[in-house]
């Protein structure tokens with residue numbers, strides 16, 4: 001792992017009306033590091049990832065990638081420079097085939113490498129598409145070969161369905177396609193938002209194996225995940241959030257055993273989501289909405305997940 005972080009987020013803040021969903025959060029990830037972000041529902045994890053990857057605009061703070069300021073950069077530009085992400089509920093192009101979804105990732109990468117001279121570059125692109133010289137055909141074939149290789153990472157789940165439209169796939173398979181498309185970007189950093197949400201036990205185990213494989217390749221990965229066993233096994237470092245703030249950070253077992261983290265999962269009975277913008281912690285309760293914790297870790301998972309290393 002290198003000394004310099006690839007990605008650094010400093011003082012990230014996002015308010016929604018009176019709620020501070022992400023409050024002065026600092027985060028850094030080193031090359032080849034696997035960082036997981038955990039926390040109860042409404043802690044601000046997805047909002048934080050949305051801000052880092054350009055899906056949402058922050059009220060304050062900065063993000064740098066390889067030292068370059070990418071604060072509030074548009075998502076397609078983020079993708080071009082190697083910030084690839086998947087979404088909590090999975091997003092694929094339903095009418096495109098598995099292959100074409102993955103090719104979208106490849107094309108984004110190629111586009112980033114091409115000239116962006118106004119007028120001239122688009123005209124050249126159109127001419128090449130019409131004439132299709134040998135170099136273009138070779139490039140397309142190379143991209144298809146690469147896409148097939150990436151799809152093969154998911155074994156027999158996707159390869160037999162490579163020419164099927166993704167709307168016809170199972171939910172789990174659509175999530176696999178989403179990761180395949182992200183990998184086609186050759187990302188500097190791969191951001192996974194609950195990649196196993198809605199999956200059964202065996203699908204979860206399979207996905208964990210694939211993510212472990214990506215980690216073994218030395219990829220830099222940011223993960224949000226409620227399944228703590230998975231977090232414990234995959235992560236180099238864990239950051240726990242609650243009410244928009246980082247409440248604990250460190251080795252997986254340190255964070256898991258941190259009383260503040262246990263309290264965050266067990267101690268709250270009400271939620272307004274983020275910490276009230278006024279800073280008054282009692283105001284959150286005033287919203288008076290029951291905390292939805294359908295897939296949040298429960299007490300048992302803290303003790304089940306590997307004792308007290």
Ligand SMILES: Nc1ncnc2c1ncn2[C@@H]1O[C@H](COP(=O)(O)OP(=O)(O)OP(=O)(O)O)[C@@H](O)[C@H]1O
Nearest residue numbers: 016021040041042043044045046047048272273274
């Ligand atoms: N677009 C939005 N408009 C208003 N409030 C929002 C918006 N997005 C998020 N929030 C609020 O911000 C807070 C943090 O939400 P966020 O989805 O980031 O939490 P989370 O930790 O990812 O939760 P979960 O684990 O349930 O996905 C919540 O109170 C949520 O209701």
